[in-house]
Every structure is written in structure tokens, then in C-alpha cells.
Amino acid sequence: MRVGLFDFALPDELIAQRPACPRDSARLLDVAAAGFGDHVVRDLPKLLRPGDLMVFNDTRVIPARLKGVRAGGQSRRDVAVEALLVRKLGGGRWLCFGRPVKRLKVGDRISFAGGLQAMVEMINADGSIALAFERSGSDFLAALEGAGAVPLPPYIRGGIADARDRTDYQTLFAKVDGSVAAPTAGLHFTPELMTALAQAGIATANVTLHVGPGTFQPVRVEDTGQHAMHAEWGEVPPPTVKAIERTRQAGGRVVSIGTTALRLLESVARDNDGAVTAWSGETDIFITPGFRFRAVDLLITNFHLPRSTLFMLVSAFAGLDRMKAAYAHAIARRYRFYSYGDCCLLRR
Template sequence: MQLSDFNFNLPDELIARYPLASRSASRLLHLDAQGQYHDHQFTDLLNLLEAGDLLVLNDTKVMKARLKGKRATGGAVEVLVERLQDQFIAHCHIKASNSPKAGAELFIGPDAVKVTVQGRHENLFIVEFSQPILDVLDAYGQLPIPPYFNREAEAIDTERYQTVFNDPTKLASVAAPTASLHFDEALLQQLADKGIQKTFVTLHVGAGTFLPVRTDDIANHIMHSEWCEVSEAAVALIRETKARGNKVISVGTTATRAVESAAQAHAGKLAAWSGDTQIFIYPGYQFKVVDRLITNFHLPESTLLMLVSALSSRENVMQAYQHAVAERYRFFSYGDAMLIDQAQT
């Protein structure tokens, strides 16, 4: 399957660069198991899901991971913390006029917090902070909002680029699990009142989620690595849901990758698991856990678009995207949503 198979024309004005006033006010395009699509509001999930169904949500929290600083020579640098190794050492992306060498010292914020480059691991720099990293991020960091917003992070992003159910002890992502941004407390309560259950998994989203696919044959693409965890409690709820004939609905591509990785790690049978995943889901993949997917509209030629196409089909998804463009749906992280059913075979 070729990269160009996942291209489509997206007018710039359909990119949602700011959130709506209300989280749950988004539209929802339902792509059913027969490949037919239906226009809804996001709150129509109350009618589209059944009592006994299970929502699987990613409870990670986004770090204020973008830091601006200077080199010892005075040149500007930008440090994006990708992954915490411990309290003081992190793997980072660094933007500078020249790539810093091992031993280079960078200085963050007005207090000139020292950051020393230790070396590299693949495409990331390994750096040591002179103060606890999370303290530095809290004091000087900016939320790393997606590059396609074409703007700096603003006050509104502090609340709206986080889920309402994020776990503060899981502060480790550099991008939000954006399908979950549509849920507010009121909607979650209404779903619970109907008998729709929820469980949480964790996948710490890396900046690699925004990296383009650079191979014409998508099967040759190598996914970035992200850490995830699926608990015994989540596994038990998923098994119980399937045993009684209800649906497992993953909220977002990250929750999907987490539970499918846990199954993949155990020869296709879901079990508790934690570790790094590089799972790449594209058409032809056989889902082990997920029955339905709530997701946003994704970038052309992205691995996320390939994942959602695997659950339905490339043809079904691309036709639904054409409809979404024609009907002026809002795209990407702050945009509208889709509910995708696994295609009947």
C-alpha cells in the first residue's frame, strides 16, 4: 500500500487552531460497520453506545515540555523534553543554529538553569538538568501544542489541551490524547448513568506522533517508540465486556495502540503489560481488542489515518473524509470527531 493512497486535499481554513467554547460541542461523524457515514453531534454518543459497553481512555498528562533558552555563546535554543529517564536526565529534541555536541551547556529561563548535553540516542539528545526536570518545566515550560496550530501556546491551552480525567502522577506526554478532549464531566456522568463503563490505560505520547511517513511503501515505515501500560484491572473489564457481548470502544489512537500492543505482546491474547511499543497499525492489521474507535480527523498521509483505515477500510475512511471536508468538519487536535465501527467482513 502506497503513502499516496492516504493523501487528501484539506483546505487550511478547516484546521481547528482553537477549541470550541464547550468540549462536548463538537460534531461527530459516525462511520458504521457497512461503510456508511452519518452526521451527529458528539453528545449523540449517548444514543450510539449501549449499556454495558466499555470506553478505554488514555489517562496520561501533557508536560509543559517546550523550553526556551540560550547557549553559553548567547545563541537561542529550544529544548523539547520527549522522555524522562529520571529526575534529572531526559531525552530531548534540541533546535539550535548548530547541533550541540556532548559537553555543551545550555541555560534555561531567567535563572539560567543549566542543562548539559551528555550525548545522543538515535534522533534524541540525552541531557542532564541541574535541577529536577519537572520543577524546571513547571517554572519555565510551555505546552507543546501541535505544529499545525502555527501559533504559540496560549492561556486557553493550559486547560483545553489536557483531558478532564488526566492523572497528575502520569505527567509525561508531549502531546494530548486528543480524542479525549471532547469529553467533559457532564457527558462522562451521563454515559455512566446509562451504564456505559470506562477504564484507563496509559500511553505517554511522544513528538513522533507528528513525524511524517517518509517511505512510499508504508510497510517500510518504522514507528517511533512510546511507553505504555495496560493494567490487570483494565484487562479484566475488557474481558468481561467481550464475554457478555458488549463493545470495547477505544478513545483515540493512543488507547488503541496501548491495548493492541498488550495483546501483541502475549501472542494475540490480551493480558496486563507495560513497556515500549512501536506497533504500527495499518490496513491488513487484525484487531485483537478494539471493536469501535472514537477519534479525531487526522493529517493526510499520517500513521494515525492509516490506523483508523485499518479498523474500517481505506476506501470507507477516505470517502468519509471527503464528506467531512465537503460538510466543513473541523480537523485535527481541536477539531471534530469520528466514531468508527470495525468493518463487517
């Protein structure tokens, strides 16, 4: 499909720079068959049904933005280096976006803040690099907490994070370290809202998908068939499989909280004849109109960038014409967009 089909104009002032406070006061657009309903997130207990199952992504954002120095030695100058961790490769090895890539060579050693040291192991054709850190596992993550910064997307204050973002850019459910971008639909939930949802008979379950920065970037080719998705690691645990089975048997609906949980559930269902089974591994699923959804009935998601894989996904889920109309409605009524913005409720 032509990528231009997924373009739209958005006023810069509608790009949210901070989350709503309290979080469940964010606005929610109900995109229903009969039209559009303007609500707030804390209205969810009356918008969903008893017996529905909400599936959250419990990944935790790590402070993945690093600044360091490549020591030049006798024949080369020192070079300031920035690295954004993208995906764990095993042990202390990470795939990264680094700059300036042209000033780096395989074998270079980089010193980051907090005593983190890494060697450039590989430089890929797409500009990404593989860094081998001298620390790994919990030791690496502990050092990263002091050395790294929150990896905000560039449309939020130029990507410059402050102390507030350490908590603002983390969901209530975050417990498994590994994401370099937040599963933003989960940012809207509070303990009070979770209590109200439970009292309304709405169940919850978790999956894990470590979100990479490629998920949120605009597509830079002209045809969707030319776009390559970055792989992301995920896991569907057995208790979540059982919760989905119970929900289906009782006639309830599976409600994905965010596109990340949806991509993981639909990846598993696609490879298992529609069934969601316990699973762990990497997925690079790219969902565009024409995709057959088999695992998720409803989707709660933020408003996404034009020409992005996420706007393509929601257009596949709810229909391109309907999503363009929904976004036009949201813009006209001054909804807040992107990671810290408002959200919508979509039906398959």
C-alpha cells in the same frame, strides 16, 4: 504500502485553532456500514450500547517546549536553544528534539528558564539529542511547570501556545505526567457527558500511554516499510484488564477513546495471543492496513493529517476506501480537523 495512498487535500480553514466550547458540542461523524451519520459528541450515549466499555488514556501533557541559552564561554558565542522533550530516558535524562543541533556539542551546558540546567549528553544521527537535567522526578516536573510551554503542534497557531492552551490541551482524565502531545479524542469529554454515559450503562476504564510528537508527524518516506516509529511508554493496569474481561464475558464491546489507547491495547494483545493482560513498557507498534485487530471493537478518534501514521491506523481499522469517503464527507460538510477539531466513530 505506498505512502501516497494515504494522501488527501484539506483546506487550511478546516484546521481547528481552538476546541469546541463546550467540548462535547464538537461534531461527531458516525462511520457506519449503512453510510455516514452526522452527530455531536454529546450524542454518544445513544450511539453506544449498555454494557460497552470506553477506555481512556489518562496521560497528562507536560509543558515540554523549552527555550534556553548555551553559554559560549571565552571561545564560543552564546547560542539561543529550543528543546522539545520527547521521551524520558531515566533519572533526569530526556530524549529531545533540539535546535540548532549543529551549534551544539556533547558536554555543552544549557540554561533554561526557571533555573533548569541541562548538559548535552548525546547527539543522535536523526538530529535528536539526549539532555541530562540537574533535576529529576517531581522536582523536575515542578520546575518544568514554570519553565516550559504547552507543546502545541505547528498547525495550531504556528505552535505558539497561550494561557488558554494550558487547560484546552488537557483532557478531563489527565493525571499521569508524561505526554508531549495530547490524546486528542479525550478532549471532547465533559463531566456532564460522563454522567450521561454512566446513566446509559456504559462503563469506563483507563490506560496510560505517554504520547510523543512523532505520532502526529507526516511520514516522510515513500513506503510504509521504511518508516520507523518512536517508542512510547505505556501501562495497562490490572483493573482495566478485569473491566475488559467483564465486558467480553457479558457480550459488550471495547471502545477505544483515541488511537493512543488503541495502540497500547493492540500492542499487548499482539504479544499475548489476543489477550489483554496487565503490562507496562515501551511500544513502537505501527499499524497499517492488513493488521489484525484483537482488542478493540470501536474507535473514537479525531480527523488526522494526510500521510500520517494515524490516518494509516484508522484506514487499517475501518478500511482505506471507507476512510477516504468519510474524510471527503467531513470536508464537504465543513467538519473541523486535527487536534482541536471534531471526531468520528469507527467500527472494526
